[in-house]
Amino acid sequence: MKDGPIRYELWHEGVEDPPPRSRLYSLEPIGIGTSEVESLSGYINRLAQAHCVRASTLLKNEVIPHIAKNGPFDQNQGAKPARSLPRGNRERLTRLICGTGLTAEKWVKVLGILTGRSDLRFLTLLDWRYVLHNRHLFSPTIRWCPTCFDAWLSAGRTVYNPLLWKLNPITSCLLHRRKLRAFCLHCHQPQNAFTGLGRPGFCSRCGEWLGSDDENDLQPEERLDEDEWQWQKWVVKNLGQLFQVAPTLDRPPPVETVARSVAYYLSQLSDESLVKASKAIGHRPDRFRRWSQGKRARMQIDLLLKFCFHCEISLVEFLTESPPASPPFFSSASQKLIPPKATKGRWRPKGVKREELRQVMKSLLEREFPPLSLRAVAKRVNLVSRTLLYYEPELCRQIVARRVVYREQNNERIHSVLEEALRHSPPPTLKDVAKRNGFATSVAWNHYPDLCVKIVAKHKNHEKQAWENIGRELERIKCEENPLPTIKALASRFGCSVQSLHVYFPDLCHEIAVRRDEQQQACFLNRREQLLSEIREAAHKLHAQGIFPSVNRVSEILPRPRGIGGNKDIVAELRKIRKELGWKQ
Numbered sequence: 001m002k003d004g005p006i007r008y009e010l011w012h013e014g015v016e017d018p019p020p021r022s023r024l025y026s027l028e029p030i031g032i033g034t035s036e037v038e039s040l041s042g043y044i045n046r047l048a049q050a051h052c053v054r055a056s057t058l059l060k061n062e063v064i065p066h067i068a069k070n071g072p073f074d075q076n077q078g079a080k081p082a083r084s085l086p087r088g089n090r091e092r093l094t095r096l097i098c099g100t101g102l103t104a105e106k107w108v109k110v111l112g113i114l115t116g117r118s119d120l121r122f123l124t125l126l127d128w129r130y131v132l133h134n135r136h137l138f139s140p141t142i143r144w145c146p147t148c149f150d151a152w153l154s155a156g157r158t159v160y161n162p163l164l165w166k167l168n169p170i171t172s173c174l175l176h177r178r179k180l181r182a183f184c185l186h187c188h189q190p191q192n193a194f195t196g197l198g199r200p201g202f203c204s205r206c207g208e209w210l211g212s213d214d215e216n217d218l219q220p221e222e223r224l225d226e227d228e229w230q231w232q233k234w235v236v237k238n239l240g241q242l243f244q245v246a247p248t249l250d251r252p253p254p255v256e257t258v259a260r261s262v263a264y265y266l267s268q269l270s271d272e273s274l275v276k277a278s279k280a281i282g283h284r285p286d287r288f289r290r291w292s293q294g295k296r297a298r299m300q301i302d303l304l305l306k307f308c309f310h311c312e313i314s315l316v317e318f319l320t321e322s323p324p325a326s327p328p329f330f331s332s333a334s335q336k337l338i339p340p341k342a343t344k345g346r347w348r349p350k351g352v353k354r355e356e357l358r359q360v361m362k363s364l365l366e367r368e369f370p371p372l373s374l375r376a377v378a379k380r381v382n383l384v385s386r387t388l389l390y391y392e393p394e395l396c397r398q399i400v401a402r403r404v405v406y407r408e409q410n411n412e413r414i415h416s417v418l419e420e421a422l423r424h425s426p427p428p429t430l431k432d433v434a435k436r437n438g439f440a441t442s443v444a445w446n447h448y449p450d451l452c453v454k455i456v457a458k459h460k461n462h463e464k465q466a467w468e469n470i471g472r473e474l475e476r477i478k479c480e481e482n483p484l485p486t487i488k489a490l491a492s493r494f495g496c497s498v499q500s501l502h503v504y505f506p507d508l509c510h511e512i513a514v515r516r517d518e519q520q521q522a523c524f525l526n527r528r529e530q531l532l533s534e535i536r537e538a539a540h541k542l543h544a545q546g547i548f549p550s551v552n553r554v555s556e557i558l559p560r561p562r563g564i565g566g567n568k569d570i571v572a573e574l575r576k577i578r579k580e581l582g583w584k585q
């Protein structure tokens, strides 16, 4: 093969400037443009973790000094560390930096320069600052969904704190149909923001893992009733949409948005609907007038949600889509208009084969057991309940009636099972009772909390007594038994694990183990003493017959013949005896 000349690409002589470097890691935020976007305070925690320092250290040394300073700063310069974090409530600080005010703006700017990221504003509500009221926007406590934490950890995903969990109107996790938790189950304390132990997913006070996938871990107060569930579904969806659209906005919705939207949607209501709406929202109609006229109006978040819900409009639409120029308020009340969404309601059926639908509903009604709820039937046929009601009101009535009867019967059954369980001895756990009889513990808790409390208490009491009995028995064994058994043997005697014995009775287990060692040592010395006296006797016997008491000969005439040549101590003792008897070695 012939080597030819190789042409290399030509490089410019001048060295290009390297891209700018950031002082802190340019950690990528989680979930921008989705409803699960991370909160800025949670991002700071993760940033501190990435730098292997405490969040408070990072804030004190790298962030606060720049926040405190006015004017531009050189990010690579580093600044004089602040003596401490800002005074006052740190949880309040986490709310402010994720909010809509100047604090959020400043923190986003400083952190953006330090990390070289321009997208940190989406971890706050800054894009909604002209249309959302800061008041009651965030929950005063730090909350989380333990099941989400656990699911992320098991799936190998990063554990973080979504911005949604900070919003006050949101109290639940839609994915796991449970309320968010605000107290650590290990230390029963609320969480602190930016403290030394504050790693995402771990208790800031005791450092324990905050996640859990155990259904029994669900506390009674963390269950959702049906009304709350329906409301939360709507609220979470609508607030989540704010985070989804934020990165797509050209500019934050302007200050007059709320007033314009309120005026427009109210103009669509009839007198009657207006009275109804004001009753549902809990404000007099003239209050609406003030909002529609105030050019810089901002409604509190809960009120805003109620208003949108009642007008059947999504929050994002209300806050972003500029409504057509509104007619003067109240002038159109007599025009008998209904809310725009209601006329083209999303659920209105189109192109459904009625006969087919009726047949499917009938067969589900007759064959399914346990009977399905109306919502479950609707889900099976890929429609919403209201569509079914519209088409087949009679079948729906039957479905609901059958379901109600079934639920009542089932509840009665659960009630009698629970009462029966209370009489059982030994008292079973609630989980066992539920599993054996095919119902979920959550159903029992929902309907018969008093009985559940009694069953749990009775079982606990029984367990307590059982452990007390084991404790007494261990005391007796320690004093009376010789030889003492091993802890393992004791555990199998009591039908529990070795670990439980060690956990419940650490001192007793230690004492028994020590005493058992002493017994074994004494036993060993005893046996040795006895063997030596037998050897002495045998040597004397051989000596009396004039035979040299060699190791082998002595071994043979021992009461229980055995080889003693391998034991150096014994051989040395025999040598001593021979010397006493006057034999030469």
Ligand SMILES: [Zn+2]
Pocket: 145, 146, 147, 148, 149, 173, 174, 175, 176
């Ligand atoms: Zn969850």
Ligand SMILES: [Zn+2]
Pocket: 184, 185, 186, 187, 188, 189, 203, 204, 205, 206, 207, 208
């Ligand atoms: Zn804790």
